[in-house]
Amino acid sequence: MPRQRWSFVEPHPAEATALAKAARLPQVLAELLVARGIVQPADAFAFLNPELGHLHDPFLMLGMDAAVARLERAIAAREPVLLYGDYDVDGTTAVVLLKTAIEMLGGVVRFHVPHRLREGYGLQSSVLEAACAEGVRLVITVDTGMRAFAEAETARKLGLDLIITDHHLLEAGDAVPHALAILNPNQPACAYPEKFLCGAAIALKLAQAVLERRDQVRTREKTLPSFLKMAAIATIADAVPLKGENRVIAALGLRELRRPAGLGLRALFAAAALDPAARAITGFDVAFRLAPRINAAGRMDVASEVIELFTTRDQARAAELAAKLERFNGERRSTEAAALTAIEARLGSDAELAADRLLVIDGQGWHRGVIGILASRVVERTAKPAIVVSVEDGVAHGSGRSVDGFQLLNAIESCADLFTRFGGHAFAVGFALPAERLPELKRRLRLYAEEHLASREPEHLLRIHAELPLDRITSVLAGWLRKLEPFGHGNPEPVFVARRARLLAPPRLMKERHVRLELAQDSVQPPPLAGSSGALRAIGWSLAFRAQELGLAQGSLIDLAYRIRENEHPDFGGLEAEIAGIELA
């Protein structure tokens, strides 16, 4: 088990105190806001109270005027429009959003989502040719297209108008494909204020633009709020930072998910055992319960059924499709579990492999839809960057995930000559190469890791956002902290530290793996705040080993890293701490 290292977010006490005073916020909340770059009371108010009026004008986006004009022409003439998506949550929900908007306005839509294994990522010329032969004259890509130079050329030759909507990054000085319009706030000339929209959110902006030109009031009051549901699911699933406009989309969309109107969403909720009437849907529910089910279609088979699920008006069909996603997700899980068992056995028996700083683990025929997830699991367990490779028919497909502070893409780029294709970013990479080059890849990556990772001990980094003694925890404070939700990338759930907390009783083990501590703040500070007893129950999931390792007993003094939880159990409900880490004080 790799060790944990606590890393403290740099405090800005002067700014935090000023903000707390000016905006009348609890000090610790002001500290958390300042850490997010929010120092002005008005910005704090907007952050804590997201509303529809905070969405930006879509026409601030470069290319929006041209895209809207061309799309309006197609809708008016009932020209069939081809939407070309991607197979993940972001790509499929983007198709759903634009398809719904165009059809609401009376337009005609077809769509194509590539098959992950048979077609692969990105625009395909053959699909453009077939669509052209069937009378399509306008193609709109969603969540893909920034690198489709050859396909854009095919479109031009065929006389197709192409609108690319995509959020993928450009390298400085990169050319862009030839297109009628490109909607991507990452283009240097684009002045759109939010640079980190996901693909579905860019599709949402295009939908918002055409819908508002038809009927601004109705769009603002009815259509847009309902569209935010899909955009929120994609925004959370695609792991864009939940700040700025993304926060507005995620927060309002989650609120709308409390009353899902669509048959598809309702069927998906039922399949995932989520009941929005009983409990508000959280970012966690979206990231860990809805998104894996939506993604399972594209991982295991074909993602186009996701689009049918979210657009069907037939209840029986919705239930059938949701059941199918459930089955795919079950298959994905068992495929993943079997491969993970094999990987763990390998790491357990091959000491040389297990000692590597950068793990490269290959297997025959592992499902390519899950190798990225497998790499993430290996990183979680080992705290080392990891690449999982599936070998099939003489071709090795790899997917890698990294750790804080190590640029995995640089490692991959140092072996560029070995690959038939590769790509990614600092933390996640993907590649393919002929299987016979795999030993050479491993040899070179081992050398690279020796050079760049040798001085690093594998360790899990725990970021701690603020100090909060246990006797400062009240339900009023918990209410304020809830206003920071939804949590996710760029807006992490706060982790607090309480120094010198004393165990009031011996640690209680639960099911031998978990541990429960009764704690009180051991301090000579002022008495506990009203509403706080100063004592708190703390639950450590899978941390029984840690309590034993530290020899915790009644009276032990510890530094506790924790998150605040509201336990809704009728008998022992109330505020408690979920333990993120324990050190002896």
Ligand SMILES: [Mn+2]
């Ligand atoms: Mn995307």
